[in-house]
Amino acid sequence: MFRQENVCVVGGGDVALEDVMFLARFCTKVHLIHRRDKLRGSKAMQKKAMQRKNIIWEWNSVVEEFLGEEELERVKVKDVKTGEFRTLDVKGAFLAIDHTPNTQMFKGQVELNDHNYIITKPNCTYTSVEGVFACGDVMDWVYRQASTSGNLRNKKDKKKNKIIDQQIEKEKNQQENKIQILVAGTGDSGKSTFVKQMKILYKGGFSKTEKKLYRDIIRENLKINMKRLIRASEELNLNLQKINLPLVDRFFEILQEKSDEIITEEMKDILVSLWKDPTLKETYNSRSLFQIPDSTNFYMDKVQQICKINYSPTKEDILGSRIPTTGVKEVILDVNEQKWVIIDVGGQRSERRKWIHQFDSINLMIFVIAMSEYDQKLFEEQNIYRMAETLKFFKKLVNDKLFKHADLIILLNKIDLFEEKIQKVDLNVCFEDYQGGLDKDAAIEFIKDKFTSTIQNTNRNIWTHFSCATNTEMIENIFEEIKKNVQQAL
Ligand SMILES: Nc1nc2c(ncn2[C@@H]2O[C@H](COP(=O)(O)OP(=O)(O)OP(=O)(O)O)[C@@H](O)[C@H]2O)c(=O)[nH]1
Numbered sequence: 001m002f003r004q005e006n007v008c009v010v011g012g013g014d015v016a017l018e019d020v021m022f023l024a025r026f027c028t029k030v031h032l033i034h035r036r037d038k039l040r041g042s043k044a045m046q047k048k049a050m051q052r053k054n055i056i057w058e059w060n061s062v063v064e065e066f067l068g069e070e071e072l073e074r075v076k077v078k079d080v081k082t083g084e085f086r087t088l089d090v091k092g093a094f095l096a097i098d099h100t101p102n103t104q105m106f107k108g109q110v111e112l113n114d115h116n117y118i119i120t121k122p123n124c125t126y127t128s129v130e131g132v133f134a135c136g137d138v139m140d141w142v143y144r145q146a147s148t149s150g151n152l153r154n155k156k157d158k159k160k161n162k163i164i165d166q167q168i169e170k171e172k173n174q175q176e177n178k179i180q181i182l183v184a185g186t187g188d189s190g191k192s193t194f195v196k197q198m199k200i201l202y203k204g205g206f207s208k209t210e211k212k213l214y215r216d217i218i219r220e221n222l223k224i225n226m227k228r229l230i231r232a233s234e235e236l237n238l239n240l241q242k243i244n245l246p247l248v249d250r251f252f253e254i255l256q257e258k259s260d261e262i263i264t265e266e267m268k269d270i271l272v273s274l275w276k277d278p279t280l281k282e283t284y285n286s287r288s289l290f291q292i293p294d295s296t297n298f299y300m301d302k303v304q305q306i307c308k309i310n311y312s313p314t315k316e317d318i319l320g321s322r323i324p325t326t327g328v329k330e331v332i333l334d335v336n337e338q339k340w341v342i343i344d345v346g347g348q349r350s351e352r353r354k355w356i357h358q359f360d361s362i363n364l365m366i367f368v369i370a371m372s373e374y375d376q377k378l379f380e381e382q383n384i385y386r387m388a389e390t391l392k393f394f395k396k397l398v399n400d401k402l403f404k405h406a407d408l409i410i411l412l413n414k415i416d417l418f419e420e421k422i423q424k425v426d427l428n429v430c431f432e433d434y435q436g437g438l439d440k441d442a443a444i445e446f447i448k449d450k451f452t453s454t455i456q457n458t459n460r461n462i463w464t465h466f467s468c469a470t471n472t473e474m475i476e477n478i479f480e481e482i483k484k485n486v487q488q489a490l
């Protein structure tokens with residue numbers, strides 16, 4: 001789009017330099033506008049850039065105004081030393097914001113992730129230090145932008161601009177020998193659990209701060225899930241033992257009370273007593289009728305332990321915990337001189353909207369399907385079976401123009417729960433055309449076929465694995481096989 005046109009890049013870090021070098025390959029002139037008289041970026045890259053004749057260095061300069069009728073035509077620039085103004089004829093302007101958030105001053109004080117973004121508790125601004133909160137660019141890994149073009153006058157231009165940014169991104173990935181792996185699927189399928197296993201297996205597990213965050217989430221979830229159980233028992237007309245009714249009243253009272261502790265001693269005793277009520281166990285066994293994590297019993301059985309003052313969650317506790325993902329999370333692995341960027345995204349409908357058009361240089365997609373979800377209804381819409389939604393989404397995603405060339409791994413997950421369930425619940429609750437009854441193998445073949453038959457481009461590598469994402473050994477074996485297959489295929 002900007003071939004043989006003049007453009008400008010605003011910035012002075014590595015991102016600006018990378019953009020300038022890329023644009024200089026096909027633009028007539030690229031002006032680099034920088035407020036100082038030297039650059040911050042890498043010296044080697046600067047030397048290379050200095051040799052390009054069509055890069056014009058606009059030192060000590062800042063942009064005053066973007067000018068043009070229908071679209072960008074000129075940029076008004078101010079010399080910060082002399083105060084003089086001049087204009088540059090350009091068709092596009094790229095604002096190169098550095099990838100590195102300005103968080104160095106917090107290093108060692110609050111927990112930062114691999115990219116120096118401040119880690120916050122899911123869905124809120126709490127950092128690892130009580131009383132310290134973070135928001136905006138320092139923690140917003142999702143909406144940071146490497147480069148933003150200023151030629152945004154209409155929809156068509158926005159689209160063209162996106163293509164340029166995509167090309168830059170792809171080029172960078174190739175230079176850095178990066179493989180982008182998107183872990184996709186609908187909500188609650190096990191994507192984040194798979195990514196947690198990557199951290200356990202290849203990144204040394206979880207830091208003290210992460211463990212503290214999980215501890216708090218596990219404790220908070222005890223209350224949330226007890227509330228769900230009580231409400232569900234009411235809706236199912238299942239009566240709790242009379243002796244427990246005052247405890248239920250007190251449970252809801254305490255939920256309203258403000259306390260520094262997530263679970264007070266009194267709340268702990270109530271949870272222990274209520275979980276002993278056979279009606280709540282019966283309610284839990286009917287959980288396909290309402291929304292509650294499958295791991296709830298695991299945590300309810302160990303309330304005493306979880307509420308101990310020095311409790312630190314075990315690997316199993318962390319893998320079993322449920323926090324719906326919001327935004328995009330990354331884990332970067334070193335695999336034989338390559339960087340494998342594993343990208344975890346939110347699978348619920350509202351989350352999918354955010355990322356579905358965001359990725360353009362995905363090499364491999366791991367689509368996670370919860371095999372056991374076939375009798376469960378969607379969290380987002382109570383009259384839709386989860387597996388029907390997953391099938392629809394799978395079909396859309398794997399055939400989307402952004403992903404249809406990416407190699408594909410289908411992870412048939414929650415196989416442990418599926419094996420238990422298929423002995424009792426017929427798959428035809430979700431798929432009317434299924435006639436295999438409670439036969440496990442017939443059901444597996446049917447599900448596999450349902451999904452794979454929707455793939456239009458079969459001219460790519462497609463691998464299928466059965467998994468239990470909470471089982472570290474199993475995931476290690478699967479991932480080692482994935483590594484082998486991907487490396488042979490590349
Ligand atoms: N039993 C069992 N539980 C699993 C398995 N995989 C995941 N889980 C549990 O299922 C729940 C949801 O897993 P997540 O990894 O958070 O799901 P997700 O796909 O990341 O969900 P979103 O972030 O909402 O898209 C967690 O409580 C996990 O412990 C599995 O194979 N077997």
Ligand SMILES: [Mg+2]
Nearest residue numbers: 191192324325
């Ligand atoms: Mg998740």
